[in-house]
Amino acid sequence: TDHFTIYAIGEQSLNVKASGTWMGGDATLYEGGVCVLSGTIDGSGDLAGFDASEVTSVIVENATINGMNFSSVASTMKNLSFGEGNVLNTTDLAGVFSGHVILETVDMSGLDLSRLRSTADMFNGCQNLRSITFPETNGLHDVTHMNFMFYDCRSLQSLDFSGSDLSNVCVTRRMFSDCENLSNLVFPDNAFDATELAEYMFYGCNSLTDLDLLNCDFSNCEDLSYLFYGCKGITNLKLNNDTFASATNAQCAFQSFGNGCGLDLSDFTFNYDVINIGGLFASAHLSSLKLPIGFRISSGAPQFGGIEIPTLDLSECDFTKITGYGFDNMFAKSNINKLILPNDAFENADSVKFFFHEARMTEIDLTNCNFENVNDFSYMFQNCKNLEHVNFSKCRFYSAKNMYKMFYGCDRLTSVDLPDMNGNAVNADNMFTGCTNLKRIVFPAYKFGVYLSNMFSGCTQIESVDLSKTDLRTSVYMGGMFKDCVSLKELKLPKEKGFQNAGYYHGSDSSPEPIFENCVSLEYLDMTGCKFIYDFPTFEGMKNLKKLIFADDAFKDNKLFSNHSYISIAKMFKDCENIESIDLSGLNSVTYTNSAFENCYNLKELKLPSSFQWPDVFSNAFRNCRSLTEIDLSNVNYAYSQGGVLFVGCDSLETVITPQCSSALYFSLPA
Secondary structure, eight states: OTTOEETTTEEOOOOEEEEEEETTEEEEEEGGGEEEEEEEEESOSOOBSSOGGGOOEEEEEEEEEEEOOOGGGTTTOOEEEEOTTOEEOOSBOTTTTTTOTTOOEEEOTTSOOTTOOBOTTTTTTOTTOOEEEOOSSSOSTTOOBOTTTTTTOTTOOEEEOTTSOOTTOOBOTTTTTTOTTOOEEEOOTTBTTTOOBOTTTTTTOTTOOEEEOTTBOOTTOSBOTTTTTTOTTOSEEEOOTTTTTTOSBOTTTTTTOOSSEEEEOTTOOOOTTTOBOTTTTTTOBEEEEEOOTTOBOOSSSOSSTTOEEEEEEOTTSBOTTOOBTTTTTTTTTOEEEEEEOOTTTTTTBSBOTTTTTTOOOSEEEOTTOOOTTOOBOTTTTTTOTTOOEEEOTTOEETTOOBOTTTTTTOTTOOEEEOOEEOSOEEBOTTTTTTOTTOOEEEOOSOEEOSBOTTTTTTOTTOOEEEOTTSBOTTOOBOTTTTTTOTTOOEEEOOSSSOOSBTTOOOSSSSSOOOSSTTOTTOOEEEETTOOBSSOOOOOTTOTTOOEEEEOTTTTTTOOOOTTOSOOBOTTTTTTOTTOOEEEOTTOSOBSBOTTTTTTOTTOOEEEOOSOEEEOSOOTTTTTTOTTOOEEEOTTEEEEEOOTTGGGTTOTTOOEEEOOSSGGGEEOOOOO
16 A cells, blocks of 8 residues: 555555445545545446545546546545546546535646547536646647636636647636636647637636736637636736737626736727627726727727726727717726827717716816717716816817716816807706815806706805806706805806796695705895796795895796696795895785795895785794884785784884785784
């Protein structure tokens, strides 16, 4: 027994414990769980003569191998060695060790592999496999299929194929996928000359740092999708210029690739007419990227979403084939300090939806880009947390229709230079919501559409908004438009084309959605260009508002909306502590007025509508109007208010002019 050399255990004398048969050959169990297998092995027949659970290491020696099946020791075998005198007759070892999760070492140096045609799935799922040794010669030259060969070999650190001939391998799909600790990989000359399918080949090999594939020929390969996906540790990659020459699919080939390495593809060949490059560089971490002149950026999965790179110069790339919604998410979640795009980049695009969504750039210059045909700008810069400035000043937004959440959550944005438009009705719900550092903004002659809800909501530092050149006549839904703009001191509205339906609400509550909620710094508001046809804005909480100007005919056309049975000014001026004069005399009629002027401490002059019909919701209408000396209620048709609630806190009230029909008004004056 002293002539057996046991791989990874060393040379030692072992005593025989038991004998039996296995896979048609002779099996001898020695001390220490070492089983020696010899004779003619055909892969059939369970282990007999001793318990498989005792086997931890297997040596195959002087055996004629027609087939192998080690499944009976899959849960116990840690080491496997092929010694001298073996003859391998089978051409297929596909899946032979698949799922052997505790296997740690395999030494095939004593085995002639020249008959093999397939090693697909050979070590698939061997998660504890740390070392594999191939023969220095006579190995693998006729193998055509290596797909999934080392898939999920998570503990494997090194593989050396330098003594093997891999020139006939045609399928390497997922060959090294998820070999997450593989750090050293050596290939022979002319490897993979015949390879046609190599998708996911190095997927998840995040411990590879230096990968030299100059000896590997992928020029005939059609599918290279996800080739280097997740190779996050690579700092140096060497590829042949014709790697992608025949590829029809390179989708996500470099996604989540690199650890700050440079990637020079400037002399590479791509067949743009057939190749799919969707997500090609998505989430890659690069120090530089050089692409061929005329590199065609195409529709599909965003090529650069999540990329991290200091400078990305795409000025000589071809974007003209991108149509429709092909730009959506193009640079979403990217981290680019400087992005250079060609002037005609957006020439055929309809949408730039989510274009820079959650990107981490600080500044983007789109000065000369042509957006003439783009209609959808929604979410374009949503949650770009580092973005400070955007310059659109020389652009043309002639087809723009949707700017929903365009700059939503850009909390470092301080300024935006907006472009001219061509008269389209643009919806701008939540356009600048949460832009907490935006100071001021001037709009060119935009025509806004129906939706402006929460447009500047949460812009806590904004001081000036100039909408004087815009057309707001078709805008309806404006609830929360300036909500929490606590620093807003100047608001310029159009003199002729202002709101027509401002404050229109679409819920069941009797109060319109506030437009100016918590605009506590605004002192002056000129709404002479606004008409109020169906409803009115509320000015609730504008504590420093001193002067509010309406046009003489602002309320002339006021009427009930089709699905409403009332006209309400409830809470319209509640908590406007500093306003001194309010003129609502142009109103035709009002149904609800609860808390309409509550806490208007400095209100001295109040002109009310010519007709009232206030059932049971007159309560608190004038509460705490402590500077008001006279209230004219002569036009009230019917109202009811209990206790002294109606005039509580009206400390200076001297005169109440009641209706001609005294029974129309029920209330008690304060003591």
